[in-house]
Amino acid sequence: MASFWKLYRRNYSAVLGLVILALVIVVAFAAPLMYPDDPFRLAGKSMSPPGEAGFLLGSDSLGRDVAAGIAHGAKTSLLIGLLATLVAVVAGVFMGALAGYYGGWVDDLLMRTTEMFQTIPSFIFAILLVAIMKPSIESIVIAIAVVSWPAVARLVRGEFLSLKNREFVQAGHTLGMSDARIILAEILPNCLSPIIVIGSLMVATAILIESGLAFLGLGDPNIMSWGFQIGAGRTLLRSAWWVCTFPGIAILITVLAINLVGEGLNDALNPRLRERS
Amino acid sequence: MSVSKWIGGAVVAVGLLAGGQTATAQEAGGTFVYIVQPEPPSLASYLSTSGPIGLVAPKIYDGLFDYDNDLNIVPALAESYEVSNDGKTVTFNLRQGVSWHDGEPFTSADVQFTVMEVLKKVHPRGPNSFREVTSIDTPDAHTAIFNLENPAPYMLRALSGYESPIVPKHLLEGQDPRSAPLANNPVGTGAYKFVEWKKGQYVRLDKNENYWRPGLPYLDRIVGRFIPDASTRTAAMENGEVMYGAYGAIPNIDAVRLRDMDGISVTTDGYSMINPMSLIEFDTTEAPFDNPAIRQAISMALDREFLIENIWFGYGKPATSALSTNFSATGLYKEGLPNYPANADIEAAKALLDEAGFKPDSDGVRAKAVLDLIPYGEDWRRAGEYMKQALGDVGIELELRYEDVPTWLKRVYADYDFAMNVNYFYQLPDPVLGVHRHYGTDQIRQGTHFVNSTRYSNPKLDSLLAAGAMEADAAKRSEIYGDIQKILAEDMPVVNLFEMQFLTVYNDKLKDHATSALGAYGPFERAWLAQ
Numbered sequence: 001m002a003s004f005w006k007l008y009r010r011n012y013s014a015v016l017g018l019v020i021l022a023l024v025i026v027v028a029f030a031a032p033l034m035y036p037d038d039p040f041r042l043a044g045k046s047m048s049p050p051g052e053a054g055f056l057l058g059s060d061s062l063g064r065d066v067a068a069g070i071a072h073g074a075k076t077s078l079l080i081g082l083l084a085t086l087v088a089v090v091a092g093v094f095m096g097a098l099a100g101y102y103g104g105w106v107d108d109l110l111m112r113t114t115e116m117f118q119t120i121p122s123f124i125f126a127i128l129l130v131a132i133m134k135p136s137i138e139s140i141v142i143a144i145a146v147v148s149w150p151a152v153a154r155l156v157r158g159e160f161l162s163l164k165n166r167e168f169v170q171a172g173h174t175l176g177m178s179d180a181r182i183i184l185a186e187i188l189p190n191c192l193s194p195i196i197v198i199g200s201l202m203v204a205t206a207i208l209i210e211s212g213l214a215f216l217g218l219g220d221p222n223i224m225s226w227g228f229q230i231g232a233g234r235t236l237l238r239s240a241w242w243v244c245t246f247p248g249i250a251i252l253i254t255v256l257a258i259n260l261v262g263e264g265l266n267d268a269l270n271p272r273l274r275e276r277s
Numbered sequence: 278m279s280v281s282k283w284i285g286g287a288v289v290a291v292g293l294l295a296g297g298q299t300a301t302a303q304e305a306g307g308t309f310v311y312i313v314q315p316e317p318p319s320l321a322s323y324l325s326t327s328g329p330i331g332l333v334a335p336k337i338y339d340g341l342f343d344y345d346n347d348l349n350i351v352p353a354l355a356e357s358y359e360v361s362n363d364g365k366t367v368t369f370n371l372r373q374g375v376s377w378h379d380g381e382p383f384t385s386a387d388v389q390f391t392v393m394e395v396l397k398k399v400h401p402r403g404p405n406s407f408r409e410v411t412s413i414d415t416p417d418a419h420t421a422i423f424n425l426e427n428p429a430p431y432m433l434r435a436l437s438g439y440e441s442p443i444v445p446k447h448l449l450e451g452q453d454p455r456s457a458p459l460a461n462n463p464v465g466t467g468a469y470k471f472v473e474w475k476k477g478q479y480v481r482l483d484k485n486e487n488y489w490r491p492g493l494p495y496l497d498r499i500v501g502r503f504i505p506d507a508s509t510r511t512a513a514m515e516n517g518e519v520m521y522g523a524y525g526a527i528p529n530i531d532a533v534r535l536r537d538m539d540g541i542s543v544t545t546d547g548y549s550m551i552n553p554m555s556l557i558e559f560d561t562t563e564a565p566f567d568n569p570a571i572r573q574a575i576s577m578a579l580d581r582e583f584l585i586e587n588i589w590f591g592y593g594k595p596a597t598s599a600l601s602t603n604f605s606a607t608g609l610y611k612e613g614l615p616n617y618p619a620n621a622d623i624e625a626a627k628a629l630l631d632e633a634g635f636k637p638d639s640d641g642v643r644a645k646a647v648l649d650l651i652p653y654g655e656d657w658r659r660a661g662e663y664m665k666q667a668l669g670d671v672g673i674e675l676e677l678r679y680e681d682v683p684t685w686l687k688r689v690y691a692d693y694d695f696a697m698n699v700n701y702f703y704q705l706p707d708p709v710l711g712v713h714r715h716y717g718t719d720q721i722r723q724g725t726h727f728v729n730s731t732r733y734s735n736p737k738l739d740s741l742l743a744a745g746a747m748e749a750d751a752a753k754r755s756e757i758y759g760d761i762q763k764i765l766a767e768d769m770p771v772v773n774l775f776e777m778q779f780l781t782v783y784n785d786k787l788k789d790h791a792t793s794a795l796g797a798y799g800p801f802e803r804a805w806l807a808q
Contacts, residue, residue, distance in 0.1 A: 038666075038669075040662055040665065040666060041666060042663065042666055046587050061530075061587060061588065061659060062587055062588070062659060062662060062663055063587070131681060134678065134680055134684075135679065135680075217655070217658070217679070221650075221658060221661065221662070221677040221678070221679050222665075222676055222677055231655075232655070232658075232659070234655075235507065235508075235528050235530055235531075235655060236530060237508075238531070238534065239530060239534065
């Protein structure tokens with residue numbers, strides 16, 4: 001662990017990313033303390049510019065506090081990002097591991113299925129899924145996971161293909177270990193690093209997809225999120241720029257931070273890049 | 278003696294109105310480009326009252342009448358009409374020498390076929406507008422005699438080219454009007470001929486050289502452009518690429534900005550025939566909304582002025598009754614009714630709920646419901662978000678649901694799977710045409726859109742509605758509608774929110790586009806462009 005941190009911190013931008021991400025997480029947890037009221041509350045004069053009428057970042061067309069929305073929206077964005085990624089990674093690992101380990105017709109079946117999902121443009125597919133199920137936090141998580149898992153599955157399959165003939169796996173076979181045990185306890189731990197990297201980058205993509213959906217009006221109308229704020233402020237852009245600018249910056253910074261962290265993890269976990277300076 | 282109304286004088290009046298606006302004479306020629314938003318599903322105005330069809334089809338099809346801005350009848354395909362003493366026979370004297378765009382002559386057989394075979398059968402509102410019509414006699418090619426079961430004074434308000442387009446018998450006879458090819462290749466008698474419809478881009482109409490109004494139209498060509506994105510529409514209006522956008526084609530927030538620009542104007546005229554009212558429908562058959570007290574409390578707790586000011590940028594008028602104040606011209610609107618405050622009265626709402634037994638639990642919640650929102654754009658979402666807050670303050674906890682149009686229509690009008698639904702209705706120029714469908718027991722028509730979804734049924738109201746439809750005497754009719762509004766203000770199966778004001782944004786070069794009460798749904802036969 002200590003050596004991992006040593007490797008990680010060599011990449012300054014990755015450290016910066018981690019700091020920003022930590023900040024976003026703190027804001028997400030502190031939101032109920034900073035802005036105890038419902039972020040949908042009509043808090044005062046509508047369309048007040050930043051700094052006026054007691055609004056740090058201004059208010060929107062209904063007089064809702066943009067800053068409160070960003071703070072509460074942080075939780076939504078991170079939560080959806082993490083949940084969707086978790087679901088996608090679990091599904092992707094399951095499919096990829098089976099395909100890579102067993103090969104043959106299992107591989108064919110699973111990979112053809114994966115390819116079918118990969119041929120549909122992911123954002124359009126996500127829109128379709130959310131439009132079919134009614135827009136809610138569950139349907140958004142499901143939609144993002146459905147469009148994200150194929151990448152994980154292909155990666156894991158590749159790792160399994162290259163690892164399954166290695167000596168330690170063959171040793172496991174000779175010792176009479178079950179397939180499940182070999183997959184879970186022997187091979188999987190050895191391909192965790194790329195999974196962690198792809199997972200961390202996927203969180204950023206998931207946040208972007210969620211924002212895009214909310215922007216198009218397919219977000220959960222009962223939950224405050226950054227995409228929702230931008231969607232609500234889009235028509236006001238020329239008369240109240242602050243309504244969508246600040247949530248936009250929040251998305252930009254968070255996604256950038258997660259990408260930096262992902263990059264740092266990749267540098268630290270990938271042995272071939274370890275000597276890179 | 279038969280009551281006879283000759284309306285030739287109105288022609289002169291309209292002529293003066295059109296000419297009096299500017300000192301200069303009308304200039305002929307030019308191409309007029311306007312926004313049609315969204316792209317219409319077809320151009321069959323005899324099948325659907327869908328808004329975008331209305332923006333195009335009335336320029337191709339005429340009605341028996343048009344209406345001026347004060348809702349006076351202007352002759353169109355009918356030169357004059359007579360109503361018999363008992364009100365049960367209406368004779369239309371049709372214009373001679375009118376031909377369809379394909380050259381066939383227009384006759385009384387077209388009128389008979391249109392009303393009996395098309396409008397009464399497949400038009401959404403036709404069965405109601407013409408419900409008393411039992412048959413139409415055509416003694417000669419230019420006379421159509423409508424025989425009515427009961428007097429139907431409101432019918433004369435429903436004869437515009439938008440509401441009741443007269444369609445060519447020779448192109449529809451023997452076919453199912455729902456699937457006839459006329460839908461996408463309209464042939465009418467109107468000022469403009471259909472030429473081309475480029476899907477996703479524009480629909481083009483050219484001047485009808487043989488139009489029956491001599492010397493008209495002035496424009497050579499009109500092009501309706503489909504521009505899906507709101508900010509692109511605004512930009513196109515700003516740089517003069519398009520000259521006219523109605524029915525919210527330009528969002529209110531941009532319209533307010535364009536209003537202050539040179540060369541662009543904004544008007545709320547041209548919607549008096551449409552008369553739109555925003556409202557909340559309730560499922561009155563199930564708890565909690567089976568209790569009128571909670572519906573009244575909701576009406577009290579919502580700040581109508583806030584909605585108008587903050588979401589519709591000041592365009593609108595708080596509702597004060599089930600009928601719009603536009604009906605005061607005909608004496609049908611009643612003022613001074615209870616339960617319609619312009620500003621929220623939270624305490625009164627809470628008192629009402631307390632009295633009706635809706636006690637707050639430990640979280641202050643008295644009732645819970647899902648609020649469905651009409652999926653026609655951002656404004657309605659904002660309105661829903663406001664209502665969630667405002668009603669939360671009196672202890673009614675809402676969850677918002679926003680679906681696509683077909684799902685929403687099915688939920689509300691076919692499955693009745695809703696509790697509370699934000700919507701808007703066109704009240705049209707007479708309550709029989711636009712308002713009865715919302716409240717009458719006979720209007721509980723599962724599967725039909727925009728009728729009585731609340732399933733409110735009150736025999737006393739039903740008999741008043743029936744009496745109101747048939748009453749020819751203005752004073753008696755006003756009394757009947759006063760009673761109707763009193764009952765509706767007490768029972769509130771629907772909470773009316775505000776009288777909507779749609780905006781038309783137009784380039785000042787465009788003249789005389791608002792000579793019809795139908796505004797953007799009008800024929801545009803007198804419009805011209807200043808060079």
